[in-house]
Amino acid sequence: xxxSVTVLGSNSAIPTLQRNPSAHLLNANExxxxxxxxxxxxxxxxxxxxxxxxxxxxxxxHLHGDHFYGLxxxxxxxxxxxxxDDMHLYAHPELQQIxxxxxxxxxxxLRYSLIFHPLLSDRKELILEAERLKVFTFxxxxxxxxxxxxxxxxxxxxxxxxxxxxxxxxADTIYTEDIIQYFRGVDLLYHEATFLHNMVDSAHExxxxxxxxxxxxxxxxxxxxxxxxxxxxxxxxxxxxxxxxRAVFPDTELAEDGKKIDICLSENNPL
Amino acid sequence: xxxSVTVLGSNSAIPTLQRNPSAHLLNANExxxxxxxxxxxxxxxxxxxxxxxxxxxxxxxHLHGDHFYGLxxxxxxxxxxxxxDDMHLYAHPELQQIxxxxxxxxxxxLRYSLIFHPLLSDRKELILEAERLKVFTFxxxxxxxxxxxxxxxxxxxxxxxxxxxxxxxxADTIYTEDIIQYFRGVDLLYHEATFLHNMVDSAHExxxxxxxxxxxxxxxxxxxxxxxxxxxxxxxxxxxxxxxxRAVFPDTELAEDGKKIDICLSENNPL
Numbered sequence: 223x224x225x226s227v228t229v230l231g232s233n234s235a236i237p238t239l240q241r242n243p244s245a246h247l248l249n250a251n252e253x254x255x256x257x258x259x260x261x262x263x264x265x266x267x268x269x270x271x272x273x274x275x276x277x278x279x280x281x282x283x284h285l286h287g288d289h290f291y292g293l294x295x296x297x298x299x300x301x302x303x304x305x306x307d308d309m310h311l312y313a314h315p316e317l318q319q320i321x322x323x324x325x326x327x328x329x330x331x332l333r334y335s336l337i338f339h340p341l342l343s344d345r346k347e348l349i350l351e352a353e354r355l356k357v358f359t360f361x362x363x364x365x366x367x368x369x370x371x372x373x374x375x376x377x378x379x380x381x382x383x384x385x386x387x388x389x390x391x392x393a394d395t396i397y398t399e400d401i402i403q404y405f406r407g408v409d410l411l412y413h414e415a416t417f418l419h420n421m422v423d424s425a426h427e428x429x430x431x432x433x434x435x436x437x438x439x440x441x442x443x444x445x446x447x448x449x450x451x452x453x454x455x456x457x458x459x460x461x462x463x464x465x466x467x468r469a470v471f472p473d474t475e476l477a478e479d480g481k482k483i484d485i486c487l488s489e490n491n492p493l
Numbered sequence: 494x495x496x497s498v499t500v501l502g503s504n505s506a507i508p509t510l511q512r513n514p515s516a517h518l519l520n521a522n523e524x525x526x527x528x529x530x531x532x533x534x535x536x537x538x539x540x541x542x543x544x545x546x547x548x549x550x551x552x553x554x555h556l557h558g559d560h561f562y563g564l565x566x567x568x569x570x571x572x573x574x575x576x577x578d579d580m581h582l583y584a585h586p587e588l589q590q591i592x593x594x595x596x597x598x599x600x601x602x603l604r605y606s607l608i609f610h611p612l613l614s615d616r617k618e619l620i621l622e623a624e625r626l627k628v629f630t631f632x633x634x635x636x637x638x639x640x641x642x643x644x645x646x647x648x649x650x651x652x653x654x655x656x657x658x659x660x661x662x663x664a665d666t667i668y669t670e671d672i673i674q675y676f677r678g679v680d681l682l683y684h685e686a687t688f689l690h691n692m693v694d695s696a697h698e699x700x701x702x703x704x705x706x707x708x709x710x711x712x713x714x715x716x717x718x719x720x721x722x723x724x725x726x727x728x729x730x731x732x733x734x735x736x737x738x739r740a741v742f743p744d745t746e747l748a749e750d751g752k753k754i755d756i757c758l759s760e761n762n763p764l
Contacts (some may be wrong), residue, residue: 268509365600
């Protein structure tokens with residue numbers, strides 16, 4: 223009964239040899255969900271031995287390149303490798319045109335159905351209810367329209383004594399307490415922490431957050447664990463970001479490429 | 494007086510952990526030219542310690558993803574890293590719209606001028622005459638419009654006793670002797686060799702060539718050296734492709750990610 227998040231990229235803005243930009247993989251009871259897809263994500267999936275043809279749903283938080291430039295290559299590779307299964311893509315509307323134009327330029331017709339679900343709302347919204355998972359989207363506050371995602375496990379009637387597990391993904395956002403309502407009490411919150419707090423002005427100017435701010439959101443939302451990432455390439459060493467966050471919220475971990483975080487079943491989960 | 498080609502990718506179709514898809518870097522007297530730009534090319538440039546801000550001209554052979562999906566990320570990274578110098582891009586016309594749409598979606602205005610030179614002609618054409626280099630484009634025969642490029646060194650009056658060096662890049666193409674006229678006698682010919690000749694039918698169906706065919710073109714064009722690449726991901730071991738080509742044209746080398754091929758000055762170059 224796996225419920226785990228694998229970090230496929232932890233850098234902001236640009237890929238480096240140490241850290242790829244944003245992408246996460248959620249394994250919810252052996253169903254795989256890809257969240258953001260920076261350039262190089264398909265190689266990260268290979269590197270961490272993830273059977274990527276099993277991914278059936280992709281969620282793109284916003285259309286800054288470090289969150290989606292790897293998508294067209296991933297979709298095309300799935301096609302070239304013989305995929306037949308439908309793929310569901312949740313993203314802002316412009317992405318459909320970007321994909322269509324690139325497929326047209328190469329005269330490619332995908333062998334599988336790519337089903338596009340535009341993110342249109344500026345409120346919390348249920349966007350997927352699969353057999354054992356609900357996925358909600360909610361607005362963040364960034365320089366372009368940006369969405370977070372909440373993944374909430376659903377149990378069958380025989381599993382009522384277990385608490386459903388949950389994961390919230392808060393991609394690029396400036397510090398705002400408005401978002402706390404969307405993921406109160408989750409088992410694991412990913413929140414961006416692009417900068418140390420000594421660069422808070424720079425962070426705000428770019429609609430980003432600091433490690434201290436991410437931790438403050440975690441405290442105020444009463445989450446169980448915090449994962450910080452989307453680190454500026456200026457930081458070779460990430461320990462100061464971790465220390466800063468842990469001073470406010472001890473149960474913090476660094477997003478590091480390849481790191482897998484398991485969320486265990488419990489019988490007294492507060493959600 | 495460097496004149497060298499660095500292979501940044503040697504695989505066809507999809508990136509793997511062993512081989513990235515197509516991209517080459519030409520260093521002609523310390524001027525850097527990028528030819529094709531598959532997903533992951535910016536990381537390859539970092540891996541092989543190439544000062545990529547010095548690239549001022551990019552040539553894209555055609556709009557199959559394994560030749561250009563890394564371009565938008567590379568252009569954006571240059572921007573984020575503070576580039577001011579003009580960048581010249583030579584490619585088929587649809588690429589301009591693909592780039593513009595992605596920059597618009599992220600509300601990005603590049604800090605530098607991206608000067609687009611559409612490849613429109615179906616004949617050999619001079620597309621760039623920089624201080625010490627002429628670049629020609631010429632048509633190949635593939636499933637979509639595809640161009641090759643010929644780089645021809647120009648010497649100053651004090652260098653008349655030296656033969657100008659030359660490099661021809663033949664990206665995806667079916668075997669056709671029509672192209673020989675465009676690069677007769679070059680110092681180094683890159684020609685795709687996606688398959689072994691026992692798969693010649695499959696190669697032709699996909700408008701690709703075999704190692705034997707690439708070598709045959711090298712013989713008929715009277716080139717000095719041959720570089721083969723764009724290998725199908727089906728080949729873990731490349732030695733059979735090399736052996737097949739060398740049986741026809743002994744001065745053949747394999748394109749391997751990171752390999753640098755120096756073309757030395759000579760006084761009796763037949764070009």
